[in-house]
Amino acid sequence: MIPETTLDVEFCRRHFPALDSGWVFLENAGGTLVPTQVIERLNQFTSQYQVQPGEGYQASQAGAQRIAGGKAVLAQLINAGDDEIVVGPSTTSNVYVLSHALQPLIQSGDEIIVTNQDHEANNGAWRALEASGIIVREWRMNADTDDLEIGDLEALLSERTKLVCFTHCSNIVGLIHDVKAITRKVHDAGGLVCVDGVALIPHRRVDVKDLDVDFYLYSPYKVYGPHMGVLYGKRDLLALLANQNHYFLAGDDFQRRLCPGGYNYELTAAAGGIGEYFDAVHAHHFPGANIGTPERLKQVFDLFAAHERGLSERIETFLRSKPAIRLAGQGAGGRERVGVFSFLVNGCDSGEIPEKLRAGKIGLYADDFYAARCIDALGARAQHGFVRASLAHYNSDDDIGRLIEQLDSII
Numbered sequence: 001m002i003p004e005t006t007l008d009v010e011f012c013r014r015h016f017p018a019l020d021s022g023w024v025f026l027e028n029a030g031g032t033l034v035p036t037q038v039i040e041r042l043n044q045f046t047s048q049y050q051v052q053p054g055e056g057y058q059a060s061q062a063g064a065q066r067i068a069g070g071k072a073v074l075a076q077l078i079n080a081g082d083d084e085i086v087v088g089p090s091t092t093s094n095v096y097v098l099s100h101a102l103q104p105l106i107q108s109g110d111e112i113i114v115t116n117q118d119h120e121a122n123n124g125a126w127r128a129l130e131a132s133g134i135i136v137r138e139w140r141m142n143a144d145t146d147d148l149e150i151g152d153l154e155a156l157l158s159e160r161t162k163l164v165c166f167t168h169c170s171n172i173v174g175l176i177h178d179v180k181a182i183t184r185k186v187h188d189a190g191g192l193v194c195v196d197g198v199a200l201i202p203h204r205r206v207d208v209k210d211l212d213v214d215f216y217l218y219s220p221y222k223v224y225g226p227h228m229g230v231l232y233g234k235r236d237l238l239a240l241l242a243n244q245n246h247y248f249l250a251g252d253d254f255q256r257r258l259c260p261g262g263y264n265y266e267l268t269a270a271a272g273g274i275g276e277y278f279d280a281v282h283a284h285h286f287p288g289a290n291i292g293t294p295e296r297l298k299q300v301f302d303l304f305a306a307h308e309r310g311l312s313e314r315i316e317t318f319l320r321s322k323p324a325i326r327l328a329g330q331g332a333g334g335r336e337r338v339g340v341f342s343f344l345v346n347g348c349d350s351g352e353i354p355e356k357l358r359a360g361k362i363g364l365y366a367d368d369f370y371a372a373r374c375i376d377a378l379g380a381r382a383q384h385g386f387v388r389a390s391l392a393h394y395n396s397d398d399d400i401g402r403l404i405e406q407l408d409s410i411i
């Protein structure tokens with residue numbers, strides 16, 4: 001039998017210069033480290049090609065090519081077409097723009113559903129539409145499992161539902177939602193979906209076509225790239241949205257219409273390095289196979305997921321073994337999750353734990369992580385939020401051993 005390929009973590013780690021510091025970085029849900037491929041592209045673009053792109057001279061054309069290449073990688077990461085994504089400053093700002101651009105399609109009296117599990121990015125901008133007569137309903141987490149249950153959503157759907165905004169995976173609870181099944185339910189009721197994929201994108205292959213989502217958002221800085229945001233929309237829907245840029249930019253180019261003022265060229269060019277890094281990981285593990293195909297991304301993400309599952313099991317087993325710890329989502333046994341572990345320690349202000357871990361060169365922190373409604377619903381406010389340990393594929397067994405050992409002595 002051919003042995004199953006497993007992730008060569010040491011190979012991956014060599015691409016992330018920040019790991020040379022000897023620190024264990026476990027705040028990856030806040031932002032991942034960047035590989036040399038991204039760093040070098042940023043350096044190259046800013047030092048050689050940062051001129052007005054798309055003009056007739058060499059530096060300008062080379063710059064335009066690098067921007068387009070970066071955008072293509074950002075689209076490929078979720079299996080979208082280059083013209084179906086809009087690059088913007090952040091997911092928060094992309095949702096804000098989308099909430100304005102959608103207004104011609106939503107009338108006073110229509111309903112929008114949001115959750116109390118989501119990060120505020122896919123929350124506040126929609127709730128603000130209440131001021132224009134839109135009715136906002138809240139899909140709440142089940143109090144025993146901290147999970148969003150489809151049955152509870154069904155009870156909220158009606159012929160007035162225009163849009164359901166929810167997360168693919170919460171940056172606090174870490175459970176992966178069945179976006180395809182939820183989307184089917186919403187479509188059957190006549191509504192659209194807007195999905196926040198930010199917390200999932202570093203861990204799993206996303207295919208917006210297969211999910212059949214209407215709008216999908218992620219932030220490249222959570223998937224080994226620079227600080228920016230990506231909005232995907234189905235072409236026929238993007239075409240119906242109101243222009244959010246200067247009046248003379250209201251043409252068919254969605255990037256122009258839905259990113260007021262233009263996007264960051266150097267960071268978009270640098271994002272091409274994410275694709276180059278994935279290619280390097282793929283070539284190392286599967287030499288000669290699926291070069292340049294979408295299948296290679298799936299294979300790389302499958303390697304990441306298998307590795308992270310092993311690490312996650314160790315953390316989860318440890319946290320569950322401690323009666324003094326309450327883990328977000330602990331009641332949702334058997335559900336698929338990513339390596340995001342938010343927990344409270346009895347009788348302890350959450351801020352004390354990261355401070356102690358810092359002494360052992362372990363980087364993480366405690367907060368509401370801008371998912372304020374989720375923190376309140378889960379009762380973590382009094383302890384100043386959850387302590388959160390979140391993994392990426394470059395975390396090693398040794399990293400997790402250090403975390404567990406230190407946590408054990410603190411608790």
Ligand SMILES: Cc1ncc(COP(=O)(O)O)c(C=O)c1O
Nearest residue numbers: 090091092119121171198199219
């Ligand atoms: C789940 C989730 N959604 C949205 C965001 C916001 O992303 P951005 O910083 O690009 O606005 C974050 C950031 O932490 C997040 O974790």
